[in-house]
Amino acid sequence: EVQLVQSGAEVKKAGESLKISCKGSGYRFPKYWVGWVRQMPGKGLEWMGIIYPDDSDTKYSPSFQGQVTISVDKSISTAYLQWNSLKASDTAMYYCARRAADSSGSYNYFDRWGQGALVTVSS
Amino acid sequence: SYELTQPPSVSVSPGQTARITCSGDALPKQYVYWYQQKPGQAPVVVIVKDSERPSGIPERFSGSSSGTTVTLTISGVQAEDEADYYCQSPDSSGTYWVFGGGTKLTVL
Numbered sequence: 001e002v003q004l005v006q007s008g009a010e011v012k013k014a015g016e017s018l019k020i021s022c023k024g025s026g027y028r029f030p031k032y033w034v035g036w037v038r039q040m041p042g043k044g045l046e047w048m049g050i051i052y053p054d055d056s057d058t059k060y061s062p063s064f065q066g067q068v069t070i071s072v073d074k075s076i077s078t079a080y081l082q083w084n085s086l087k088a089s090d091t092a093m094y095y096c097a098r099r100a101a102d103s104s105g106s107y108n109y110f111d112r113w114g115q116g117a118l119v120t121v122s123s
Numbered sequence: 124s125y126e127l128t129q130p131p132s133v134s135v136s137p138g139q140t141a142r143i144t145c146s147g148d149a150l151p152k153q154y155v156y157w158y159q160q161k162p163g164q165a166p167v168v169v170i171v172k173d174s175e176r177p178s179g180i181p182e183r184f185s186g187s188s189s190g191t192t193v194t195l196t197i198s199g200v201q202a203e204d205e206a207d208y209y210c211q212s213p214d215s216s217g218t219y220w221v222f223g224g225g226t227k228l229t230v231l
Contacts, residue, residue, distance in 0.1 A: 035220075037222075044207075044209065044222060044223075044224050044225035045158070045160070045166065045209050045211075045222040045225065046222060047211070047219065047220040047221060047222055049219075050220075059218060059219055060219065061124075061219045061220075061221075062124045062219065063124060095165055095166075097165075100168075100171075107171065107172075108153070108154065108156070108212070108213050108217070108220060109156035109168055109171055109211060110158075110166075110168065111168060111177075113165035113166060113167075114165065115165060116165055
């Protein structure tokens with residue numbers, strides 16, 4: 001069974017750093033892009049960026065470029081989302097998700113999602 | 124940056140047809156994907172490539188496209204369809220993806 005399991009909820013202070021994780025299982029992790037999506041409280045979904053585990057090719061939304069870092073360790077089938085200095089406005093649920101793909105190639109949507117990780121940042 | 128526009132809310136009675144639109148300049152060139160999100164849950168894709176239903180999605184969900192607007196149609200709406208619906212598509216160059224603002228479907 002394909003699964004994406006995210007790290008747990010975090011409570012941090014503004015200015016602190018944070019790295020959350022997303023571990024894939026049940027499929028060939030290096031060959032599927034993994035993306036991150038933000039959902040602020042009571043708000044909509046925002047696409048943050050995506051990484052290809054096999055070669056670490058990474059693409060960011062212009063809105064999140066320079067604000068976060070997406071990385072991966074394919075040896076342990078885990079993708080990461082990292083902040084160097086959190087702000088209160090980073091308080092949100094963060095989802096990782098797998099980009100759909102088959103033998104024909106990759107498709108521009110997410111077919112499997114993690115359970116989400118709630119990040120709360122106090123000022 | 125690129126934007127997709129959805130109506131904030133749509134309300135229908137059970138058994139009626141709900142239509143949710145999504146507009147964007149790049150939609151003639153890029154497919155749209157629709158997700159359903161229920162409270163406290165991760166999103167689930169219900170329509171891919173404008174109009175295809177993934178396996179396991181009920182036949183009452185369908186999609187169509189015309190120019191810069193795509194439409195998610197839910198025929199014979201059921202109470203369980205009450206959720207937020209998001210369209211998603213890449214920008215014109217395919218460099219990054221964007222979600223629409225979301226539409227809350229209320230079943231009266």
